[in-house]
Amino acid sequence: MLFILWLLATTVTAKSSTKYPVILVPGDGGSRIDAKLNKTNVVHYLCDKKTTDYSNIWLNLELLMPYIIDCLIDNMRLEYDNITRTTHSPLGVDIRIPGWGNSSAVEYIDPSLSTFGAYFKSISDILVGSGLEREVSIRGAPYDFRKAPNENSEFFVNLKILTEETYFQNNNTPVVFIVHSMGGCMTLKFLQAQSQQWKDKYVRALVSLAGVWGGAIKALKVFAVGDDLGVYVLSGSVLKTEQITSPSLAWLLPSPYFWKPNEVLIETDTKNFTVGDFKSFFESINYMTGYEMYQDVKKFVDFGPPNVEVHCLHGVTVQTVEKMIYGPNQFPYKYPKLVYGNGDGTVNLRSLEGCNYWRSMQKQKVFHQVFPNADHMTILRDERVMDYIAQLLKKL
Numbered sequence: 001m002l003f004i005l006w007l008l009a010t011t012v013t014a015k016s017s018t019k020y021p022v023i024l025v026p027g028d029g030g031s032r033i034d035a036k037l038n039k040t041n042v043v044h045y046l047c048d049k050k051t052t053d054y055s056n057i058w059l060n061l062e063l064l065m066p067y068i069i070d071c072l073i074d075n076m077r078l079e080y081d082n083i084t085r086t087t088h089s090p091l092g093v094d095i096r097i098p099g100w101g102n103s104s105a106v107e108y109i110d111p112s113l114s115t116f117g118a119y120f121k122s123i124s125d126i127l128v129g130s131g132l133e134r135e136v137s138i139r140g141a142p143y144d145f146r147k148a149p150n151e152n153s154e155f156f157v158n159l160k161i162l163t164e165e166t167y168f169q170n171n172n173t174p175v176v177f178i179v180h181s182m183g184g185c186m187t188l189k190f191l192q193a194q195s196q197q198w199k200d201k202y203v204r205a206l207v208s209l210a211g212v213w214g215g216a217i218k219a220l221k222v223f224a225v226g227d228d229l230g231v232y233v234l235s236g237s238v239l240k241t242e243q244i245t246s247p248s249l250a251w252l253l254p255s256p257y258f259w260k261p262n263e264v265l266i267e268t269d270t271k272n273f274t275v276g277d278f279k280s281f282f283e284s285i286n287y288m289t290g291y292e293m294y295q296d297v298k299k300f301v302d303f304g305p306p307n308v309e310v311h312c313l314h315g316v317t318v319q320t321v322e323k324m325i326y327g328p329n330q331f332p333y334k335y336p337k338l339v340y341g342n343g344d345g346t347v348n349l350r351s352l353e354g355c356n357y358w359r360s361m362q363k364q365k366v367f368h369q370v371f372p373n374a375d376h377m378t379i380l381r382d383e384r385v386m387d388y389i390a391q392l393l394k395k396l
Helices: 002-016 068-076 121-129 153-168 182-192 196-202 217-225 236-243 247-251 278-284 288-301 349-360 383-395
Strands: 022-025 033-037 055-058 079-081 086-088 093-096 138-140 175-180 203-209 310-316 320-325 337-341 366-372
Touching: 022 121, 022 153, 022 182, 033 068, 055 068, 068 236, 079 288, 121 138, 121 383, 153 175, 153 182, 153 196, 175 182, 182 203, 182 247, 196 203, 203 383, 217 236, 217 247, 217 278, 217 320, 247 288, 278 288, 310 349, 310 383, 349 366, 366 383
Parallel strands: 022 138, 022 175, 175 203, 203 310, 310 366
Antiparallel strands: 033 055, 033 093, 079 086, 320 337
16 A cells, blocks of 8 residues: 555656746747858949858848848849749858757847847747756757748758657657747648647647637738838838748738628728738739739638647737728828837737637647737747746646
8 A cells, every 4th residue: 555655656756747848939020141152243342242151131130221122132032943842042042040959049040140130039948947958958940031931841850750750759758849920830840741640649729829710900000001021220111022022921911710701900091902812912012922822822722620728828919900091192102100009010900819729629728818918929939928937837
């Protein structure tokens, strides 16, 4: 009898002290990009034509300077091939995504480790404080965020290998995915493709921060006028040249699962645009490549459940663009009036809350927690969110 009580006690203790390893999956803009150049022409005399090795171009503050930013845009942009229906870098630009498996690669997007480039750093610090170890039980899964799932098949294959590897090197312990923004959508696609048997063995939970489950009006805004990345010295119209070449942007357009067919997203004096008018919208802005990319990626908008335990965390009460209004003869050449609603400053509330639908679609629990005034990026270092994650790791 005493032996049985001792065995039960030690079993409970072992279970409560389990340290679940974590894989960090970044969102749009959350991975480093290296480039090696062998170009015959450049857009500015200050741009490098040739380099002997790979060097970081995203995120590199030096490349955001006036004139130099033209070099960055030309090297980061993608070219669309409507035959293969895939994208590629310009001639003479060889791109790689460094740091696979390493938490450091997603803790700092800027490899110089500047505060400006800090990304998953605060979360990793919390994980270390909970007893995890960088590069052993804290892993990173960076990918080419410019591309959508249809061009990221290698990422999904590697993520499965990384998950199993992390499981085995941590005493056969299932992993927790902590994901941000579009990283949630990428991880959702990954989990949907795995068998339930595999998920039950290798995955403990999915912790999502600011998931873009149903897309965002902001993606439509970027196609229309670009985005300055929140840096006042940058020009959205200049950055747009590169931004709109990314298929991932088309993937994040507002989903018809979340916006009604009669909801006006863009209002002009001649025509209003809804989620059913994307073809007409791209015709109007004279960028049919955007519509072709949307055709390629819209099948990945399927909103089935991940069938693992979910912790869905996001901000609220931050002004988020929900409609654009153009005055007479302004569309598509002028900057629109922006109408704001609830969200996290980037993603609309209805999209952030999309995870709640899974409660009726899967048997695993779905936990939902909102954090007032936490915007799309500050949620990565918000003390309330850090506390939630720390407490969660103790409870799992």
